[in-house]
Amino acid sequence: METAPPSWNNEDILSLIVEQTTDMVAIHTFDWVFLYVSPSSRLLLGYEPDELLNKSAFELFHPDDLKKISSHETSDVNDQKIHTITYRIKRKGGGYVWFETTVKPIKDLRLGNELRLITVSRDVTSRKNSEEMVKKFVQAVESASDSIVMANSEGIIMYTNPAIYNMTGYKPPEVIGKHANFIWEGTMDKIFLTSLWHNLREEKKPFNGEITNVRKDGMRYVSDTHITPILDEKKDVSFYVGIARDITKAKEVDRMKTEFISLASHQLRTPLTSMKWRLEMLLKGEEGNINDKQKEYLLNINGTNERMIDLVNSLLNISRIESGRLIIDSKPTSLTDLMLSAIDEVSNKAKDKQIRIIKDFQEALPVISVDPKLLRNVYINLLTNAIKYTKEKGAIEVRIYEDNNMILTQVADNGYGIPKSDQDKIFQKFYRADNIKKVETDGTGLGLYLTKAIIEASNGKIWFESEENKGTSFYVALSRSGMEPKKGEVSITV
Ligand code: ADP
Numbered sequence: 001m002e003t004a005p006p007s008w009n010n011e012d013i014l015s016l017i018v019e020q021t022t023d024m025v026a027i028h029t030f031d032w033v034f035l036y037v038s039p040s041s042r043l044l045l046g047y048e049p050d051e052l053l054n055k056s057a058f059e060l061f062h063p064d065d066l067k068k069i070s071s072h073e074t075s076d077v078n079d080q081k082i083h084t085i086t087y088r089i090k091r092k093g094g095g096y097v098w099f100e101t102t103v104k105p106i107k108d109l110r111l112g113n114e115l116r117l118i119t120v121s122r123d124v125t126s127r128k129n130s131e132e133m134v135k136k137f138v139q140a141v142e143s144a145s146d147s148i149v150m151a152n153s154e155g156i157i158m159y160t161n162p163a164i165y166n167m168t169g170y171k172p173p174e175v176i177g178k179h180a181n182f183i184w185e186g187t188m189d190k191i192f193l194t195s196l197w198h199n200l201r202e203e204k205k206p207f208n209g210e211i212t213n214v215r216k217d218g219m220r221y222v223s224d225t226h227i228t229p230i231l232d233e234k235k236d237v238s239f240y241v242g243i244a245r246d247i248t249k250a251k252e253v254d255r256m257k258t259e260f261i262s263l264a265s266h267q268l269r270t271p272l273t274s275m276k277w278r279l280e281m282l283l284k285g286e287e288g289n290i291n292d293k294q295k296e297y298l299l300n301i302n303g304t305n306e307r308m309i310d311l312v313n314s315l316l317n318i319s320r321i322e323s324g325r326l327i328i329d330s331k332p333t334s335l336t337d338l339m340l341s342a343i344d345e346v347s348n349k350a351k352d353k354q355i356r357i358i359k360d361f362q363e364a365l366p367v368i369s370v371d372p373k374l375l376r377n378v379y380i381n382l383l384t385n386a387i388k389y390t391k392e393k394g395a396i397e398v399r400i401y402e403d404n405n406m407i408l409t410q411v412a413d414n415g416y417g418i419p420k421s422d423q424d425k426i427f428q429k430f431y432r433a434d435n436i437k438k439v440e441t442d443g444t445g446l447g448l449y450l451t452k453a454i455i456e457a458s459n460g461k462i463w464f465e466s467e468e469n470k471g472t473s474f475y476v477a478l479s480r481s482g483m484e485p486k487k488g489e490v491s492i493t494v
Contacts, residue, residue, distance in 0.1 A: 028117040030105070032057040032069070035116070044099075044123050046092035062088035062096055081105065086124065098128035147223075149242040155180045155197070158239070167223060167246040169216030180242070188213060196227075204229050204237060210247070221248045255323070262319040265312045272309050279305060307442065314446040317377075317492040318429070321453045327488035328458060330369040335400050335407060335478075336361045338372055342379035343398065346387060353392045357383075362401040369482035374454045377494055378462075381447045382411040382474050388440055389472070390415030406477045414471040423466065427452045435468065454492075458483035 018025045018038050024045070027036040033056045037049040045052075045060075061069060065087035083103045088096035101121040108116065141148050147164040151157045156179055160172045168175075168183055175182060184193060188211065199205045206228040215221055223244040232238040279302045281287060283295065290298065320326050343357055350357055386396045390413045399410040418426055422433035430445040455462045455476055460483070466472035 022122075024119075024121040026052075026119045026121070028057065028119060030115050030117060032117065044097065044121070045089065051092075057089070060090045062090070064088075086128070089121075097123050098125040100124045145245075147242075147244045147246075149175075149180065149240075149244070151180045151240045151242070153237045153239060155240070157182075167215075167221060167244060168213070169219075180240070184211075184213060200227060200229050200240065201237060204231060204235070211244070221246055222251050223247060258319045258323045261315050262323075265316040265319065268312045269309070269316070272305060272312060275305050276302070276309065311444050311446070313493045314444060314450060317450055318446060318453070320490045320492060321450065321457060325488050325490050326457065326486070327491045328371045328374065328483055328486040329491065330371050330483045330485040332367045333370050333372045333375070334365070334367050335370070335375070335409065336365060338370075338376055339379055339398060339400060339409065342376055342383055345380055346383045349384065349387050350396070353387060353390070353394070355387055355390055355393070356395045358395060358397040360397060360399045360401075362399075365400060365402060365407065366480060368407060368478065368480055369485075370458065370478065371483055371485075373491060373494065374458065374483070375478075377492060378451045378454055378476060379409070379411075380494075381451045382409075382476075385447060385474075386411050386413040386415065386472070388443070389413065389436060402480075405480050407480065409476045409478075410473055412471065412473040417468040417470050417472050418464070418466040419468045423464075426464070427462075457486075 021038065022040055022043065023038075024040045025036075025038040026034055026041075028034055033054060034052045035054075037047075037052045039049055041047050041049050041052060058066075058069075068085050068087050081104075084100060085103065086098065086100045089099050091097055099121045101119050104118045106116050106118055107113065141161050144161055145163055145166075147167050148159075148161045149157055149164065150159040156177065157175050160175055162172060164175065165171050170183065181193070196207055199207060206226065208226050209224075210222055211225045212220065212222050224247045225242065225244040227240055227242040229237045230239050230241060279298055282290065283298050283302065339359075339361070343359070347357075383396070383398075390396065394414050397410075397412045399408075399412070401408055401410075416435055416439065418433050419435055422431075422435075425431045426433065427448050428445075429449045431449075432443055432445040436443070452462050455478075458478065460476060460478040462474065462476050464472055464474045
């Protein structure tokens, strides 16, 4: 072991420590006037030690921290009382650093027998900042309206914020220390719960979805829940974070809305259908001859009535698909035959506008299992739009082809197109683009919403490409395996 050279005495060693340490050592009067400052003031405060001498540290303290710099009693000296204070102190050139300072009052003959303060200060800014950050995080989490739950790798709840009470009826202390299943078990489907944990624990995949559960008081609630396993460096689950929002009310309002639309539409359909019969009878001359003017009026009323029936049907179909009660009745179907029959249905509309429909069907396409009624509705909708939103003498091209194990249907027109600014909203309920509203007042903005809902309920995809005044192509992609059948309760009205 090396020993200090004999010429070194204690004083040398002490001054070496004070001069070299990264902490700032200082001697003050009882009023905090600097009498000695170690060179680390340069690093910590940006001041040369000389610049601080005879200056009161009070000039540098942050105004909000003055109260913390407590005064010292003479008796402290006898008691050898040491204080540790944490406060902000100004750096040369602006800005504050956090200091943690040990203050010891002393009386020393070598210092003129006066009372002095010896301070050792350390920069704790980064620690303070992270403490502040943590404090703010905790405040944010505690006051969040969503329930936030943290559970350890075994699923034991370590923390939950107060919002858990509003959703589940349990206060945080009632659930902390218990397994997360305490909130779930007994109310949730066992198979679902097992697969939920399997996904989280074994697959380490986050869960996002709706959970139906029962509150402490036995009332049902639905939550939109996101659970994420947080992994450590070894990719093992370190803990879980769950965030849940109570959507019981929103779901209920949604259900009532759907029910209302369904009820209202049923009530509207009956009188409209009976008007349709009567009008058809009158038009056929079953109640006697009608003159040209009468015929013109009747045809006009009939057209309006048809449009109302279309609207009511769309509303009914939407309410059916939104309530998740729609039957998907899949059977082996030739998409080209289905398309031909849809084209046939719209051919009069196309003829009226002298629009050509060009067919380009790949040969020997496989027959796939789809619900013909649903897909026909989709096809008719895309064709009707293409005709409606294309000028007279325009052209529509319909292609059906296989690509990458998907069967694609493309309906292309050279019509008005969809302006860029409207493109992200075109599938929204009731949305109609600005350019179209000017040229074609007839329309509900429901067709594409329903079309998309049908395609998505059948695991397919729908999208489009469009350029204003050039034309639009809608694409529907269905996998070779087709639409998965679904029992459901209702089918759509066409
Ligand atoms: P509707 O045709 O009753 O307005 P849709 O939901 O079928 O309702 O269509 C929504 C909107 O999408 C239309 O109003 C129109 O702005 C736009 N759109 C749909 N198809 C086309 C198309 N082929 N060309 C141009 N715009 C289209």
